[in-house]
Every structure is written in structure tokens, then in C-alpha cells.
Amino acid sequence: MPNGPQYIVIHDTGMTNDTDNAVGLNEYIHAQANKKDGRVASWHFSIDDSSCYQHVPTDEIAWHAGDGSNPYLAFYYNTIYKKECIGGGNQNGIGIETCINPKNDYEMTLKRTARLVAQLLHEYNLDCSRIKQHYDFSGKECPNVIRNTNGLWESFMLDVELEYELIKIDSNARLHWTIDLPNVINYNGKKTTPDKGTKVNLELNILSENDSFSYHYNVFVKGLHMKDISKKINRNYISDKISYVDGEFTLSIDNETSTLVKRKLNKNAIPKIKKIE
């Protein structure tokens, strides 16, 4: 890439087979590269809920953004999708395929992708405005699930911000959660509506090489039968402000108790990147 990576370009596979995971994409990209008359599509990373493969070095150009050889910051009109687009996706963008298939936990895939993106931003000294969707460069409806799920892109971006902050503290910093009722709030941040309003106790440990921080939260999860809960308890828990005691970021939640949980629960969300093969 002429001046090193300038963008991180998010895709999803938009496929439905069980084998459309990171291993499957790794095999596909190799088979394609070995064909004499094959297509030349390529991208840098394939990631799913348990694996992450790197196919192309991050400073080499790959072909995934659908904007041809348009240079950095150029605008062009995409005649296929009839849209004014930014250029430079292929020439300056690191392409990440997030894998979708019926056996994949896509929420976990996105948590892991957030960590990977944060690592790349940190490595190349880029801010979050450099995270783009494939759509931005061509008009293609990609990443499809993110684009068609209300709030998912925003939630993903918050996860990236959080991971970025953690890396700034210490590149080895990790989050570890302990949850007393994982059947109500699980470690992916998924919330199950309980029968009755339920208080869940969470302990967050931020672990770094030299230090560790511990925070305790009580989260009130509304039940199906809220009339069983006294107004007093309801008000007390729901109006609790939850924030970090110190650190560079503050989170507060009112009724949106799930926001914090969704953003923060990424135990195991650490991509182990396999070598370029």
C-alpha cells in the first residue's frame, strides 16, 4: 500500500453453509489463488467465533472493496450500484471478512473482530473514523447483517472503541467477567428475559501485565411480569449509574442496562491469528 493502510474495511460473507467459516474461507482463497483463470478477489483476514486467519500481509493490496484501483480520498460513481462512493478501499484498506453461518455465534464473531480492528488501528495509528463498510466504497449491501440489523454497527463501533482504550492501557489488557446468573446474562452479553425482574451481579476484572482492576455491578434485568417487583426496588436499580472508578472511559446506564453488558462482555473475544499460510 502506497502510504500504509488507511482504512479497515468490514465485510460479511453473506453465506448460509456451515462451512462458511474462517477455515472454509482460508481453503477457498487458496483454491482460488491456485486456479490459472480464477477470480482475483482477496482480503486480509477471515474471522469467526473461534478462528481468525490472515491471508495477505496487512501492507499489501488485496481486492475486496469493489472500487477498482481508485486512489485514497478519490470519489467516483459506481455504475453497478449507482452510488457516489469513496475510493481507495482496495489500494489502502485492510479487508476483514466476518463469517456468517448457521453454526456461528455472530455476536461473538463481532466481539472478536472488534479486538482485531482495535489492534490494527493501534498498529497503524488510525482512529475509528477509518473503519468503513464495504458499502462505503461500492454501494454493495455489505456487511449485510450489520447493515440490516438496527444498532449493530453502532454497537460494534463501541466495542472497537473499548478495545482500543484497553490496548492503550496495555496491549495485553484483557477483560474478564464473572456473572452470578449466566442464564439471565451470558458471557456474550446476551440477555434472556427472566420471568420476574432479576438482579444480576457482575464482576469485571481488567487484567494487564502489571495491574488489575476490579469493578462490581448490579444490573437489574426486567422480567416478563414486572408488576411483581416493587416500585422502590425497580427505581433503585434502574436508576443506578454505573461508571468506572478511574480509567479513561466512563459508562453510565439508566434504563439501558443491557448496553454496558453488551459492550463489555467479551471474555474469550481474543482473536488468535493464525500465520499467513
Ligand SMILES: [Zn+2]
Ligand atoms: Zn464485502
